[in-house]
Amino acid sequence: MIAESMYQELILEHYKHPQGRGLRDPYDSEVHHVNPTCGDEITMRVKLGDGGKVEDVSYDGQGCSISQAAASVLYELATGSTVEDSLAVVEEFTRLMQSRGQVEADEDVLGDAVAFAGVAKFPARVKCALLAWMAYKDAVVRSTE
Amino acid sequence: METGFDVERIRKDFPALSRELPGGRPLVYLDSANSSQKPTQVIETMREHFTTHYANVGRAMHVLGAESTEAYEGARDKVAAFVGAPSRDEIVFTKNASEALNLVAYAFGNPAGDDPRFRIGPGDEVVISEMEHHSNIVPWQLLAQRTGVTLRWFSVTDEGRLDLSNLDELVTERTKIVSIAHQSNVLGTVNPVDRVVARAREVGALTMLDASQSVPHRPVDVTELGVDFLAFTGHKAVGPSGIGVLWARGELLEAMPPFLGGGEMIEAVWMDHSTYAPAPHKFEAGTPPIVEAIGLGAALDYLSAVGLDAVAQHERELTGYALEALREIEGLRVIGPENLDERGGVVSFTLEGIHPHDVGQILDDNFGVAVRVGHHCARPLHLRFGIPATTRASFYLYNTPAEIDALVRGLHHVRKVFA
Numbered sequence: 001m002i003a004e005s006m007y008q009e010l011i012l013e014h015y016k017h018p019q020g021r022g023l024r025d026p027y028d029s030e031v032h033h034v035n036p037t038c039g040d041e042i043t044m045r046v047k048l049g050d051g052g053k054v055e056d057v058s059y060d061g062q063g064c065s066i067s068q069a070a071a072s073v074l075y076e077l078a079t080g081s082t083v084e085d086s087l088a089v090v091e092e093f094t095r096l097m098q099s100r101g102q103v104e105a106d107e108d109v110l111g112d113a114v115a116f117a118g119v120a121k122f123p124a125r126v127k128c129a130l131l132a133w134m135a136y137k138d139a140v141v142r143s144t145e
Numbered sequence: 146m147e148t149g150f151d152v153e154r155i156r157k158d159f160p161a162l163s164r165e166l167p168g169g170r171p172l173v174y175l176d177s178a179n180s181s182q183k184p185t186q187v188i189e190t191m192r193e194h195f196t197t198h199y200a201n202v203g204r205a206m207h208v209l210g211a212e213s214t215e216a217y218e219g220a221r222d223k224v225a226a227f228v229g230a231p232s233r234d235e236i237v238f239t240k241n242a243s244e245a246l247n248l249v250a251y252a253f254g255n256p257a258g259d260d261p262r263f264r265i266g267p268g269d270e271v272v273i274s275e276m277e278h279h280s281n282i283v284p285w286q287l288l289a290q291r292t293g294v295t296l297r298w299f300s301v302t303d304e305g306r307l308d309l310s311n312l313d314e315l316v317t318e319r320t321k322i323v324s325i326a327h328q329s330n331v332l333g334t335v336n337p338v339d340r341v342v343a344r345a346r347e348v349g350a351l352t353m354l355d356a357s358q359s360v361p362h363r364p365v366d367v368t369e370l371g372v373d374f375l376a377f378t379g380h381k382a383v384g385p386s387g388i389g390v391l392w393a394r395g396e397l398l399e400a401m402p403p404f405l406g407g408g409e410m411i412e413a414v415w416m417d418h419s420t421y422a423p424a425p426h427k428f429e430a431g432t433p434p435i436v437e438a439i440g441l442g443a444a445l446d447y448l449s450a451v452g453l454d455a456v457a458q459h460e461r462e463l464t465g466y467a468l469e470a471l472r473e474i475e476g477l478r479v480i481g482p483e484n485l486d487e488r489g490g491v492v493s494f495t496l497e498g499i500h501p502h503d504v505g506q507i508l509d510d511n512f513g514v515a516v517r518v519g520h521h522c523a524r525p526l527h528l529r530f531g532i533p534a535t536t537r538a539s540f541y542l543y544n545t546p547a548e549i550d551a552l553v554r555g556l557h558h559v560r561k562v563f564a
Contacts, residue, residue: 006506007503007507007562012562012563015563016563037519038502038518038519038534039519039520039524039527039533039534040502040533041533062533063500063502063533064500064501064502064503065499065500065503065563066502066503068500122506125502125506128502
């Protein structure tokens with residue numbers, strides 16, 4: 001029963017009670033990402049402030065528990081953080097997801113996102129977990145252009 | 146089940162069905178509309194051909210070449226008989242149903258052909274439906290881009306039936322071809338081909354059926370259907386992947402230009418032009434999937450021996466059982482007809498508040514139940530129902546009511562995890 005371990009309590013909690021969901025104004029950039037293999041999609045807005053501060057990350061979308069929970073966790077980690085720090089988390093999260101379960105997750109960097117470690121063992125679901133995170137990275141790049 | 150049909154004996158023919166999944170779970174395979182499992186008879190026929198008779202077909206002047214050609218062409222005879230084709234020369238081997246559909250689409254508006262029925266351009270129309278698999282949508286969109294023909298389509302009713310209320314407005318003198326699914330791979334709906342064909346004939350349009358979901362499951366006779374083209378694929382009919390079939394009326398195959406150029410499809414070649422072999426070889430450029438075709442022949446022999454009527458009856462009972470059993474699950478909505486009228490053994494559904502990917506993952510991991518989740522290559526149909534994806538259970542001759550019970554148990558558990 002490997003999948004049960006993928007559906008960590010924290011993931012289910014975020015899925016059932018998503019944090020920061022809904023698109024908000026003002027924003028610097030908006031992106032729309034889809035996962036063509038399963039039809040999951042997300043629209044994400046980013047508002048940056050002075051000193052590289054991430055003032056708000058707002059999003060809306062549809063998809064499985066993994067993709068929706070990942071967006072919710074991302075919101076919590078990125079909002080109030082800085083561009084630099086949040087992108088470091090994205091970097092570590094991506095590394096973890098692409099590891100096929102072979103690397104130890106760095107909880108100090110990832111915080112709650114460490115709950116997704118089990119997803120890495122399911123190659124078909126890695127894209128679900130990464131959808132919001134890749135959208136965020138894209139939105140940040142566009143905001144700073 | 147009162148079908149005179151022994152499902153336990155049939156299951157013994159399919160080695161994969163008795164394998165164990167990791168953790169010692171038994172396999173409950175409810176994904177045959179995606180691809181079916183293979184019986185020993187098919188596996189052994191292909192092994193035997195590779196082991197003893199293999200050589201290229203149609204051109205090798207030696208014993209193995211003759212044996213291989215005989216087996217390959219023998220498979221063509223079997224396919225022709227299986228679908229009631231008036232002539233074996235009307236059976237074109239392709240790599241799958243998609244290639245068969247593309248082959249026909251490429252015959253239209255092709256400067257290499259001169260038959261007026263295939264001349265196409267702005268002002269002409271092609272009619273498909275909203276319930277099509279992408280393989281019966283995209284080839285026609287590409288044709289529209291190449292030629293300027295207008296693409297039109299039947300809509301689908303809330304019940305999941307083809308909406309023929311505007312049949313006469315959709316299929317008109319402007320229509321060159323109507324191409325629809327015989328049976329929907331998502332809804333299970335079996336379409337009223339006779340009405341569509343009658344109207345198409347009235348206006349002089351050609352008709353094509355994507356029969357990928359019907360030929361493996363029920364008796365299909367091209368002459369009775371009265372269509373002009375029919376496509377299906379081997380791997381959904383207990384045969385191997387890599388082999389598909391286009392049936393077309395012989396006179397149309399003669400009128401159509403070649404699709405792919407290459408070896409074996411020619412009569413004579415000069416540096417500046419060529420003449421072509423008669424159909425079906427005109428459409429089979431290059432070395433074909435030889436052993437796959439032979440495997441398909443064995444698969445159709447297998448299905449014929451069981452009897453397509455018995456297969457259809459068995460699936461009908463399973464589908465009735467499943468529709469009834471699924472009713473007890475709270476928040477479950479069947480996408481497609483909820484009765485057995487003109488319906489095959491495919492049941493797609495949504496579970497309120499739970500994404501199909503999560504449903505599929507739990508079913509597979511906890512219960513060994515293999516279903517398909519997603520849009521099943523029919524995205525426009527899902528858009529029509531306002532949903533991104535469904536979970537689909539599909540049944541075949543080797544499935545049992547106990548497997549449907551396992552699906553239902555699994556779905557109750559899914560609800561517990563995500564409620």
